[in-house]
Amino acid sequence: MATLAKRKVQNSPGQVYVDSSCIDCETCRILASDIFGEDQTGSFVKKQPETESEKFQALQALVACPTASIGTEDRIDLGEAKASFPRQIQDEVYHCGFHSKDSFGAFSYLILREEGNVLVDSPRYIPSLSEKIKNLGGIKYHFLTHRDDIADHEKFHTDFGTQRIIHEGDLSALPNAEIVIKGREPFSLEKDLLIIPGPGHTRGHSTLLYKHKFLFSGDHLAFDPKKERLIAFRGACWYSWEEQTKSMQDLENYNFEWLLPGHGHPAHTDRKRMSEMLRSCVLWMQKR
Numbered sequence: 674m675a676t677l678a679k680r681k682v683q684n685s686p687g688q689v690y691v692d693s694s695c696i697d698c699e700t701c702r703i704l705a706s707d708i709f710g711e712d713q714t715g716s717f718v719k720k721q722p723e724t725e726s727e728k729f730q731a732l733q734a735l736v737a738c739p740t741a742s743i744g745t746e747d748r749i750d751l752g753e754a755k756a757s758f759p760r761q762i763q764d765e766v767y768h769c770g771f772h773s774k775d776s777f778g779a780f781s782y783l784i785l786r787e788e789g790n791v792l793v794d795s796p797r798y799i800p801s802l803s804e805k806i807k808n809l810g811g812i813k814y815h816f817l818t819h820r821d822d823i824a825d826h827e828k829f830h831t832d833f834g835t836q837r838i839i840h841e842g843d844l845s846a847l848p849n850a851e852i853v854i855k856g857r858e859p860f861s862l863e864k865d866l867l868i869i870p871g872p873g874h875t876r877g878h879s880t881l882l883y884k885h886k887f888l889f890s891g892d893h894l895a896f897d898p899k900k901e902r903l904i905a906f907r908g909a910c911w912y913s914w915e916e917q918t919k920s921m922q923d924l925e926n927y928n929f930e931w932l933l934p935g936h937g938h939p940a941h942t943d944r945k946r947m948s949e950m951l952r953s954c955v956l957w958m959q960k961r
């Protein structure tokens with residue numbers, strides 16, 4: 674829980690603050706970009722929320738923060754902010770909120786489908802979130818993009834009997850997975866759910882393409898909103914940059930409009946522009 678004693682000096686004076694336990698995961702700056710800024714120490718409140726919308730966004734960031742590093746001077750009811758997750762992104766795709774410290778604050782997502790819902794990577798387990806997901810139809814599949822973002826998979830498995838999916842290259846992190854993806858060939862889980870192995874960031878990293886519209890990219894591919902380009906994290910490539918570059922080339926065989934990464938901003942544009950950005954990303958990676 675955030676404490677006033679650890680309040681960062683960079684915070685703008687007022688109700689909301691960030692304390693020194695921030696791990697700089699970027700979540701608050703994505704959810705409430707007008708309120709939270711960054712410097713070399715991580716996040717801080719650059720402007721106190723004023724409008725009702727800003728106040729609500731700040732509270733959503735507070736409940737999503739993986740390290741409980743955001744606090745308020747007065748005791749404020751967080752019920753509405755908690756209840757706002759999972760929050761809709763588009764169509765039947767939702768952001769789970771409640772980021773986990775165990776996955777360095779990575780985003781996780783929920784796809785609502787009549788044939789069974791899919792959880793992508795893992796939020797922090799919160800009983801109220803689990804209850805909400807239960808009311809939305811539970812979880813059939815729990816797709817884990819890679820070993821670093823599995824967080825509370827066991828608790829969701831206990832609640833929902835999920836079928837956990839991971840690639841064999843990262844199986845040592847989740848040896849009791851119910852479905853193991855093998856090799857480099859894409860795997861059609863069900864209609865509209867295509868798992869695309871993409872080693873590089875880790876040996877067993879995979880992405881999930883839903884309806885040829887949403888790509889859940891884990892730590893394989895991200896978006897830089899300042900430069901409006903797709904990027905990969907050279908400094909956080911734990912297995913092989915060469916392999917990751919080849920995997921990125923493989924992705925050029927697919928079309929999508931939404932990029933939903935584990936870390937960083939989501940990106941939405943038309944398929945042509947997304948393809949162009951992906952091509953530029955591959956060319957950039959080949960030169961690194």
Ligand code: SF4
Binds near residue numbers: 694702716737
């Ligand atoms: S969400 Fe929390 S840990 Fe992440 S950058 Fe913001 S204050 Fe720091």
